[in-house]
Amino acid sequence: xxMSKFKQKVEQATKIIPSGKVVSYGQLxxxxxxxxxxxxxxxxxxxxxxxxxxxxxxxxxxxxxxQCTTHTAKTQKKKLEAEGVTIDKRxxxxxxxxxxxxxxxxxxxxxxxxxxxxEVIRKYLID
DNA sequence: GCTATGACAAGGA
DNA sequence: CTCCTTGCCATAG
Numbered sequence: 001x002x003m004s005k006f007k008q009k010v011e012q013a014t015k016i017i018p019s020g021k022v023v024s025y026g027q028l029x030x031x032x033x034x035x036x037x038x039x040x041x042x043x044x045x046x047x048x049x050x051x052x053x054x055x056x057x058x059x060x061x062x063x064x065x066x067q068c069t070t071h072t073a074k075t076q077k078k079k080l081e082a083e084g085v086t087i088d089k090r091x092x093x094x095x096x097x098x099x100x101x102x103x104x105x106x107x108x109x110x111x112x113x114x115x116x117x118x119e120v121i122r123k124y125l126i127d
Numbered sequence: 128g129c130t131a132t133g134a135c136a137a138g139g140a
Numbered sequence: 141c142t143c144c145t146t147g148c149c150a151t152a153g
Contacts, residue, residue: 004150007150026136034150035148036135036148036149037148037149038135038148039148040133041150042134042135043132046134058134059135060135061136065134065135066134067134073134
């Protein structure tokens with residue numbers, strides 16, 4: 001299968017998200033070395049199969065925003081709740097409470113150079 | 128190579 | 141807080 005490097009990284013990054021944790025599309029974009037590609041990330045997730053925990057990726061407002069018919073918001077909510085994430089009826093929740101903050105080591109596994117990793121750390125791993 | 132599109136993000140009304 | 145506009149990036153045609 002011809003999968004672009006971008007998609008491969010999206011898949012890889014998604015798979016390192018622990019159960020019960022979530023990341024935003026923009027955050028995932030940063031994790032794979034594509035700052036600002038939040039929308040492209042969401043687009044790629046749509047193509048990936050169900051082996052990848054796509055439900056752990058939400059928008060930065062702490063809200064489930066998918067309208068996809070095969071990966072419905074209802075399904076995503078259900079899966080997240082099964083992992084311990086509390087979500088209200090408006091499909092919103094406290095994202096900061098569950099946000100996954102990857103370690104430098106995990107980021108390096110995604111084939112990123114160290115200087116970039118440090119920049120991401122400054123932006124996302126600081127308390 | 129250019130244009131349109133989309134499971135986004137941030138700021139203004 | 142919700143709705144709308146503008147900006148970004150990676151694909152499809």
